[in-house]
Amino acid sequence: MTTALIADDEPHLAQHLEQQLARLWPELAIVAVAANGIDAAALIAEHAPDLAFLDIRMPGLSGLEVAQGIEGRTRAIFITAYDEYAVQAFEHAALDYLLKPLRTERLQRTIERVQEALAAPPQDDAALAATLRRLMGQPAGERLPHLRYVRAGKGGSVHNIAVNEILFFHADDKYTVVRTASDEYLIRTPIAELAARLDPDEFWQVHRSTIINLAHLAGTRRDEASRLFLRIRGYANELPVSRAYVPLFAAM
Amino acid sequence: MPICSPTAPTSFSPLAAIWRAFWPLRKRRAGEVGTHVLIASMLALLAWAALCLLGLAGVITVNVPDSSFLYRLLLGMLLLFLVIAWSMLAVVRLAEALLPQALLEKLSPVRDWRAAALVSLLLLAGLMLGNLLGSALLALVYPDSEFFASSALRRQLRVLQFLPFLGLVAALFWRGRLQRQAMQAQAAEAQLRLLQAQIEPHFLFNTLANIESLLDADPPRARAMLEAFSDHLRAGMGQLRVQETTLDAELAMAANYLRLLQIRMGERLRFAVEADADARAALLPPLLLQPLVENAIRHGLEPKVAGGEVRIVAAVDGGRLRVQVLDDGLGADAPPAAKGAGTALANIRARLQHRYGERASLHLLHPLHAGGTGATIELPYQAKP
Numbered sequence: 001m002t003t004a005l006i007a008d009d010e011p012h013l014a015q016h017l018e019q020q021l022a023r024l025w026p027e028l029a030i031v032a033v034a035a036n037g038i039d040a041a042a043l044i045a046e047h048a049p050d051l052a053f054l055d056i057r058m059p060g061l062s063g064l065e066v067a068q069g070i071e072g073r074t075r076a077i078f079i080t081a082y083d084e085y086a087v088q089a090f091e092h093a094a095l096d097y098l099l100k101p102l103r104t105e106r107l108q109r110t111i112e113r114v115q116e117a118l119a120a121p122p123q124d125d126a127a128l129a130a131t132l133r134r135l136m137g138q139p140a141g142e143r144l145p146h147l148r149y150v151r152a153g154k155g156g157s158v159h160n161i162a163v164n165e166i167l168f169f170h171a172d173d174k175y176t177v178v179r180t181a182s183d184e185y186l187i188r189t190p191i192a193e194l195a196a197r198l199d200p201d202e203f204w205q206v207h208r209s210t211i212i213n214l215a216h217l218a219g220t221r222r223d224e225a226s227r228l229f230l231r232i233r234g235y236a237n238e239l240p241v242s243r244a245y246v247p248l249f250a251a252m
Numbered sequence: 253m254p255i256c257s258p259t260a261p262t263s264f265s266p267l268a269a270i271w272r273a274f275w276p277l278r279k280r281r282a283g284e285v286g287t288h289v290l291i292a293s294m295l296a297l298l299a300w301a302a303l304c305l306l307g308l309a310g311v312i313t314v315n316v317p318d319s320s321f322l323y324r325l326l327l328g329m330l331l332l333f334l335v336i337a338w339s340m341l342a343v344v345r346l347a348e349a350l351l352p353q354a355l356l357e358k359l360s361p362v363r364d365w366r367a368a369a370l371v372s373l374l375l376l377a378g379l380m381l382g383n384l385l386g387s388a389l390l391a392l393v394y395p396d397s398e399f400f401a402s403s404a405l406r407r408q409l410r411v412l413q414f415l416p417f418l419g420l421v422a423a424l425f426w427r428g429r430l431q432r433q434a435m436q437a438q439a440a441e442a443q444l445r446l447l448q449a450q451i452e453p454h455f456l457f458n459t460l461a462n463i464e465s466l467l468d469a470d471p472p473r474a475r476a477m478l479e480a481f482s483d484h485l486r487a488g489m490g491q492l493r494v495q496e497t498t499l500d501a502e503l504a505m506a507a508n509y510l511r512l513l514q515i516r517m518g519e520r521l522r523f524a525v526e527a528d529a530d531a532r533a534a535l536l537p538p539l540l541l542q543p544l545v546e547n548a549i550r551h552g553l554e555p556k557v558a559g560g561e562v563r564i565v566a567a568v569d570g571g572r573l574r575v576q577v578l579d580d581g582l583g584a585d586a587p588p589a590a591k592g593a594g595t596a597l598a599n600i601r602a603r604l605q606h607r608y609g610e611r612a613s614l615h616l617l618h619p620l621h622a623g624g625t626g627a628t629i630e631l632p633y634q635a636k637p
Binding site: 009010011012013015016019035036038057059060081082099100101102 | 453454456458460461462464465466468469516517518520554555556557559
């Protein structure tokens with residue numbers, strides 16, 4: 001049976017979509033309804049539904065950010081009241097999206113498209129990765145020079161860490177953890193901002209909350225659920241790659 | 253009152269149309285020369301008549317022995333004024349023909365000091381030229397008059413004597429004009445902002461989506477929401493047309509807006525309005541409150557997972573009205589995407605400054621640890637009669 005999650009911060013809209021789906025696609029089981037982005041991310045990780053209907057504007061995490069953190073097979077369908085750029089981007093990338101207020105015919109078409117996609121063998125969606133990257137890494141303004149050092153305070157002193165020494169950055173609640181082979185530092189700069197300030201030839205964002213230094217990448221591993229993990233030299237644990245970024249490693 | 257386009261004509265008589273076409277700088281079509289020379293002549297005549305009246309006072313006090321001298325003086329002055337008016341017209345029209353279109357658009361209407369200075373210089377050039385030509389003409393017409401035959405150079409110098417005075421008059425004139433323009437732009441911008449907020453696509457489509465979703469599930473609620481939405485639109489349209497409103501009307505609009513959002517956001521939004529009858533009777537410029545309430549929602553509560561409360565508190569204290577919009581949303585933690593908030597606040601400050609000068613203020617407070625934002629407007633209390 002196909003399973004799905006609905007995430008919308010406006011309860012009537014979530015309920016309405018649930019009713020519409022029940023009418024048009026009775027076989028679909030809604031396993032969870034989330035009222036914000038953080039709950040949505042947690043519930044997707046917990047239930048691993050086939051589909052996630054994600055409102056783009058949500059408190060906590062936006063729908064795009066939630067999609068960026070999906071590690072499993074869950075396929076995102078975005079919902080928006082109005083997002084000119086996003087809609088254009090999805091149109092070109094042939095992704096699924098819905099506009100509010102919902103149109104029954106449009107929802108019907110989306111359902112058919114999703115059913116086709118689910119019937120086909122799973123494939124890594126390069127278009128999704130590219131579109132998400134474009135929509136989210138949009139500091140639109142002037143390009144700043146790439147960071148060469150990161151300053152981090154620790155125990156009363158400030159450390160100047162050369163970026164080539166950094167293994168990876170990882171978001172941790174309000175902070176970002178900067179990991180080197182020998183140590184760990186906390187900085188306040190969010191991942192999205194770092195992603196825009198680092199050289200894209202050397203640093204890859206592989207997850208909503210992770211940016212790795214390619215120079216220290218040791219290898220990759222796929223598990224039985226075809227999720228991708230990275231091994232980093234000088235670090236004992238593996239790092240998960242979110243589905244949207246898996247295509248980055250296709251050639252490796 | 254045409255607020256959005258302050259230059260829009262209020263009457264359409266053909267004379268008024270000709271008068272309005274006379275002033276702006278633009279590339280001309282042929283066929284206007286005659287009327288424009290006529291207008292310039294009329295203006296010269298007016299200036300001359302004003303001078304005659306002033307002169308009359310002088311004639312009464314100072315005994316002029318020679319009435320024919322007076323007669324010649326007046327006629328000579330009229331001639332001089334006419335020539336000056338024509339030369340100013342000619343210089344300005346010549347500039348129109350020679351200057352590139354882009355520059356003309358910068359100069360007319362005058363929007364800044366540079367344009368004002370350039371236009372003033374253009375007019376001064378016309379004045380000097382007219383004075384030179386006029387003096388030469390007078391010397392020709394009245395060759396025997398010592399008064400008129402004085403050298404043209406000396407006349408130019410005499411005009412230059414008046415330069416500081418002319419400069420002062422011009423500066424005062426342009427200052428008043430530019431200030432009035434800025435004020436009108438300010439008011440128009442406030443209204444445009446409200447219109448934009450009302451038809452902001454996310455607000456509009458989400459509200460409609462909510463109404464649609466309630467149609468089957470909860471028809472009375474759908475009806476209530478539709479009514480609240482049309483009330484919101486109507487209140488906004490009404491506020492667009494007034495110069496002054498009561499706090500009561502502003503509070504009603506804010507409460508209605510919050511009710512709409514309450515249906516959408518469900519339990520995540522609570523709100524309270526606290527104001528007594530005195531405060532509600534206060535007069536104030538429209539749309540001061542609404543942007544603050546929108547900011548509290550957009551930057552404080554909407555992005556906060558747990559939601560929270562908006563409180564609007566108004567009170568009269570010592571002849572002053574104090575209105576506060578308080579929320580316990582993200583506050584200083586809000587993402588830095590709050591650019592819209594900045595312009596809204598600047599807009600409110602500018603309108604308060606214009607209306608009340610230093611007697612009104614807008615303060616913003618981000619409690620450091622509690623989160624949330626508080627905005628406080630204070631202004632002189634004046635009750636609706």
